[in-house]
Amino acid sequence: MRRKKTIVTLTTALAPAERALNVLGTDLTEKGLRRYLNGIAGVDAVGLEQRAAALGTRSIKTTSKRWALDTIISLIDLTTLEGADTRGKVRSLAAKAITPDASDPDCGPVAAICVYGDMVPDAVAALGAHHGAPDRGKIAVAAVATAFPSGRASLPVKLSDTSDAVAAGADEIDMVIDRGAFLAGNYGRVFDEIVAVKETCRREDGTSAHLKVILETGELNTYDNVRRASWLAILAGGDFIKTSTGKVSPAATLPVTLLMLEVVRDWYKLTGQKIGVKPAGGIRSSKDAIKYLVTVAETAGEEWLQPHLFRFGASSLLNDVLMQRQKMTTGHYSGPDYVTID
Incomplete structure (x- = not known):
């Protein structure tokens, strides 16, 4: 990555366009974006x-492993993203998010539950007083949006999708980028869509839902494209x-996550x-999750091991972590019958 001698100090109050202009140091045009992104060193x-x-x-x-297991739980976005999702399933997911292990009151909660936008009201209602910011011990509601998972829809449809989820109470929006536009080198279109979704995340009271941008790295083909x-x-x-x-293979891999952590580390610098x-x-x-914890700590730093800076998007991971915790407590594996079904 090209290095600058001075730090460009940004604040979260900056609009995306201002953020980009401060870093690019050039006109915010398709040509300027292409020049900057294509100038990034290859992987x-x-x-x-x-x-x-x-x-x-x-x-x-030993004790470090117990800490690692508890940390993993606190970083999980417990997820259900199926066409057959029901209100009952979302309520069950919320109950598990609040109390992952009913036999151990010291366990949990997870960081968030992640659902389709139309399930947001049910998720908010099911969480009740437990709904809120993960860094304050609460559980966020994340909604996938922008024609997830394909992203094949017009911008007005994507923004309506986002707006509905935010209005329903979503704390976080997980959007997908237009991979076709990106692979065609149309960086300006991808940039503009993310900016528009970011603006749509803003609520009437001036606060904003956090925006997670899904790259769908399994379709980007190269590490250079991921960077x-x-x-x-x-x-x-x-x-x-x-x-x-999570709908395309390969999904998350350790090398790709390492590469993305290097990017956020360089952005921070x-x-x-x-x-x-x-x-x-x-x-x-x-x-496997512990490998990711080590990678985060060794790359971005231990301060990233917090729900507002690192998450696992998972549905089945939690059960394995719970069984490992029970093994450390009892000395033997209890088996899947001793944890709730997702």
Whole structure:
């Protein structure tokens, strides 16, 4: 990545266009975006994968493992994104988010529950007094939007999708970028859509739902594209960059997440502003999740191991973590019958 000698100090109050102008130092045009993004250094794929593999070999044991398991739970976006979702399923998901392990009152809660936009009112109602900001011990409601998971819709439809979810009480919006436009090199269109969705996240009281920008890295084909898309999403105002919808394979991988963490680290060095990262899809075991914790700590820093800066998008991960916690308490595996079904 091209380095600047001075730090560009940004505040979260800056509009996306101002944020981009401060960093690009040029006119905010398609040509300017293309010049900047194409000027980013290429990714050393071999080096990236070797470092990810090395980080994945680190082991965490005893009390540190218990801390790691509890941390994973606090970072989970417990997710249900199926066409067959019902109000009852969302209520059950909320109950599990509040009390992941009914046998252990010291366990939980998770960071958020993630649902389709039309399920937001049910999620908010089911959480009740537990609904709120994760960094204050509450549980957020995240809604996927912008014609998730394909993103194949007109901008007015995407903005209406977002507006409805925010009005219904969503604390966070997980949007998808137009991968076709990005792969065609139409960075300005992708930038403008993210900016428009970011503005739609603003509520009448002046507050704003947090915006997670899903890159769908499995469709971006190269590490270079993942790095460019990460920078583009942050420039356009994303509060988080997220790997995947969970509907495309491959979804989250450790090398891709490492690369995205390097981007937010470099952004922080450049601007003093912290951006979150959310790997989603395919992370099913506590063993794998611990590898991500190590990667976060070793790349962006331990301060990123907080719900407002790192999340796991998962549905089945929580059960494995709960079984591992029970094993540490009882000395034996209790099995899946001792945790609730998602």
